[in-house]
Amino acid sequence: EDQVTQSPEALRLQEGESSSLNCSYTVSGLRGLFWYRQDPGKGPEFLFTLYSAGEEKEKERLKATLTKKESFLHITAPKPEDSATYLCAVQAGAGGTSYGKLTFGQGTILTVHP
Amino acid sequence: GAVVSQHPSRVICKSGTSVKIECRSLDFQATTMFWYRQFPKQSLMLMATSNEGSKATYEQGVEKDKFLINHASLTLSTLTVTSAHPEDSSFYICSARRAGATEAFFGQGTRLTVV
Numbered sequence: 001e002d003q004v005t006q007s008p009e010a011l012r013l014q015e016g017e018s019s020s021l022n023c024s025y026t027v028s029g030l031r032g033l034f035w036y037r038q039d040p041g042k043g044p045e046f047l048f049t050l051y052s053a054g055e056e057k058e059k060e061r062l063k064a065t066l067t068k069k070e071s072f073l074h075i076t077a078p079k080p081e082d083s084a085t086y087l088c089a090v091q092a093g094a095g096g097t098s099y100g101k102l103t104f105g106q107g108t109i110l111t112v113h114p
Numbered sequence: 115g116a117v118v119s120q121h122p123s124r125v126i127c128k129s130g131t132s133v134k135i136e137c138r139s140l141d142f143q144a145t146t147m148f149w150y151r152q153f154p155k156q157s158l159m160l161m162a163t164s165n166e167g168s169k170a171t172y173e174q175g176v177e178k179d180k181f182l183i184n185h186a187s188l189t190l191s192t193l194t195v196t197s198a199h200p201e202d203s204s205f206y207i208c209s210a211r212r213a214g215a216t217e218a219f220f221g222q223g224t225r226l227t228v229v
Binding site for chain 2: 031032034036041042043044045046049051087091100101102104105106107
């Protein structure tokens with residue numbers, strides 16, 4: 001069974017204090033690992049897709065990296081508007097019973113104080 | 115971009131009635147749509163996967179006669195909660211994916227309250 005574990009559950013940062021969120025996963029043939037941002041009462045907003053170990057992607061203050069067992073979302077010099085829940089999800093590749101479906105982690109609630 | 119619109123954003127209904135939630139892909143054709151349920155401070159739980167023109171595939175434990183899913187066109191899927199009860203109150207979110215794509219894009223969610 002595919003599993004995704006995110007840590008920490010909650011993270012409080014001061015504005016400008018860089019940090020990383022972790023996403024550990026087990027999946028039967030990774031097709032893709034996804035990062036989403038979710039604001040309260042809203043649907044998830046797509047951030048990144050990572051496909052293979054060693055891949056990195058950046059968007060503004062966010063950088064996502066991927067290894068064979070985990071992914072990190074690095075936040076550089078965060079601002080209060082970066083406060084949200086960050087969700088990690090994996091999609092299994094062909095041949096698995098969960099092919100095509102996304103399995104989500106519990107999320108990390110990020111709060112950035114001014 | 116890839117925009118998915120979900121309607122309504124909030125709905126309150128009486129126990130025993132049915133409520134329909136719409137999910138539309140506005141600028142792309144969605145061959146596959148997904149319906150999720152999210153409880154407070156919990157992650158998204160997949161309820162069902164629907165492919166255009168086919169019957170939906172429900173996840174284990176999800177009652178298909180209670181949660182009716184229709185995906186009649188490449189831009190519209192609907193979720194109907196039948197004979198709603200207070201325990202059905204939750205945040206329902208849809209997502210849509212193009213043929214051959216890996217990324218799925220989400221609607222803004224529907225907060226259902228059954229009183």
